[in-house]
Amino acid sequence: MKPRKIRDGVLSLGAVDWDRRLFDGLIPLPDGTSYNAYLVSGNRKTALLDTVDPTKRDVLLENLAGVPSLDYVISHHAEQDHSGVIPAVLEKYPEAKVVCTPKAEGILADHLGVAKDRFLTVEDRETLSLGDRTLEFIFTPWVHWPETMVTYLRESKILFSCDWFGSHLAQSELAVTDEGRVYEAAKRYYAEIMMPFRTVIQNNMKKIKELQVEMIAPSHGPVYEKPEFIVESYRDWISDVPKNRAVIAYISMHGSTEVMIQRLVSALAANDVPVFQFDLADSDIGKLAIALVDAATIVIGTPAVHVGPHPKAASAAFLANALRPKAKFATLVGSYGWNQKIAEQIAAMIPNLKVEVLSPVICRGRPHKKDFEALDELGAAIARKHKDARLT
Numbered sequence: 554m555k556p557r558k559i560r561d562g563v564l565s566l567g568a569v570d571w572d573r574r575l576f577d578g579l580i581p582l583p584d585g586t587s588y589n590a591y592l593v594s595g596n597r598k599t600a601l602l603d604t605v606d607p608t609k610r611d612v613l614l615e616n617l618a619g620v621p622s623l624d625y626v627i628s629h630h631a632e633q634d635h636s637g638v639i640p641a642v643l644e645k646y647p648e649a650k651v652v653c654t655p656k657a658e659g660i661l662a663d664h665l666g667v668a669k670d671r672f673l674t675v676e677d678r679e680t681l682s683l684g685d686r687t688l689e690f691i692f693t694p695w696v697h698w699p700e701t702m703v704t705y706l707r708e709s710k711i712l713f714s715c716d717w718f719g720s721h722l723a724q725s726e727l728a729v730t731d732e733g734r735v736y737e738a739a740k741r742y743y744a745e746i747m748m749p750f751r752t753v754i755q756n757n758m759k760k761i762k763e764l765q766v767e768m769i770a771p772s773h774g775p776v777y778e779k780p781e782f783i784v785e786s787y788r789d790w791i792s793d794v795p796k797n798r799a800v801i802a803y804i805s806m807h808g809s810t811e812v813m814i815q816r817l818v819s820a821l822a823a824n825d826v827p828v829f830q831f832d833l834a835d836s837d838i839g840k841l842a843i844a845l846v847d848a849a850t851i852v853i854g855t856p857a858v859h860v861g862p863h864p865k866a867a868s869a870a871f872l873a874n875a876l877r878p879k880a881k882f883a884t885l886v887g888s889y890g891w892n893q894k895i896a897e898q899i900a901a902m903i904p905n906l907k908v909e910v911l912s913p914v915i916c917r918g919r920p921h922k923k924d925f926e927a928l929d930e931l932g933a934a935i936a937r938k939h940k941d942a943r944l945t
C-alpha cells in the first residue's frame with residue numbers, strides 16, 4: 554500500500570501481508586495480517602512510529618522515499634514484526650534517534666545491533682515535541698512484552714497502540730469497515746497474544762481511560778475510527794467473569810473418547826450450557842483460543858497413549874495453561890487400556906489455571922451404561938456450577 558493520510562500530518566505507510574498464514578511458527582493467520590507504521594509530521598520534527606516485518610522492508614523504504622528527513626523512530630515494541638526494519642531506517646536517516654523505553658533499548662541492541670548512541674530513552678508519560686504536535690509516551694509493560702509502550706498524539710487524539718487492540722487482518726481499507734470481521738480477528742489476536750496478560754491489561758485500560766481518544770491506530774489490522782468498539786470488546790474479554798459456555802477439546806483414537814464426548818455434549822446442551830467442541834485431530838488452534846476467552850468450563854477429552862494422555866490433548870492442555878483463560882472449572886473425559894492416570898496427568902499440566910477440577914469420567918475401553926450415566930451427571934454438574942456462579 555502507498556502512504557495514506559489518516560489525519561492532518563499523520564500518514565499510514567506500513568505493509569499489508571495478504572499471504573502470511575503462520576505467526577511465531579505457531580499461530581494460524583487465516584486472514585493474513587498487516588504491519589502498520591505511521592509517520593507523524595510536526596512543523597519542526599518528524600517521527601516514524603514503528604517499522605514493519607523484515608519481509609516487508611522494501612515496502613516501507615519505498616513509502617519513505619518521499620520523506621527527506623526523519624528525526625525519530627518511535628519503537629513501541631521490540632518484537633521484529635515492528636522493529637525489524639529499524640536498522641535499515643537508521644541507515645537511511647543517519648540523524649534519526651530510536652525513541653523507546655529503557656527496557657526496549659537493551660532488547661533492540663541485542664536483537665538488531667542498534668548502536669548505543671542511536672537511542673533516546675523516555676520515561677512513562679514523557680512527551681516529545683515535534684513542534685506543533687506532541688507525542689506522549691505511556692508505558693504498558695507486558696502488553697505483551699516487558700518493554701512495551703504506546704503513544705498518544707495529543708493534538709489529533711490518536712492512540713498508537715502497537716499490538717494492543719490489534720488484529721491479524723489483511724484488508725485494503727485503512728479503517729474498520731466490517732465490524733463483525735474485525736471483531737473476530739481482534740478476538741483471535743487477543744486470545745492468542747494478549748490473554749495471558751489479562752490482569753495487566755485491566756490495569757493498563759485505566760491509563761487510557763484518562764485520555765480523550767478519537768482514534769486507535771494499532772500496528773496490526775485496521776484503524777479504529779470508533780475506538781469504543783474495540784475498547785468495549787476488550788473490557789468484555791478481560792473481565793473476570795466467564796460466560797455460561799463449555800469448551801471441549803478432544804482427540805480420539807478408536808472412537809471411545811469420541812462417543813463419550815458426544816454424550817457429554819448432549820448432556821450439556823440438555824442443561825442449557827452452550828458447547829464449543831474441537832476435534833484436535835484437525836482444529837484451528839486460533840478458534841480454540843477464541844473459545845477459551847469466555848468459557849467457564851474446559852473439558853479435555855483424551856485416550857491414554859502408552860503411559861500418558863494423547864500428545865494432542867497434552868498440547869491443548871499446555872496451550873490453555875499458557876493462555877491462562879478465566880475459566881472456573883475443568884475436567885477430563887477419556888478411555889484407557891492400562892494407564893488410569895490420564896486425569897491426574899492432565900490436571901498437573903494446568904497449574905496456571907485457577908480452576909476447580911471436577912470429577913473426571915474415564916473408562917476402560919468403550920464406555921458402558923454406567924459411564925454414559927456418569928457423563929450425563931457430569932453435564933448436569935457443570936450446568937449447576939455455572940448456575941450457582943450466576944453465569945449467563
Ligand code: FEO
Pocket residue numbers: 630632633634635697716772773
Ligand atoms: Fe506484533 Fe508482539 O508483535
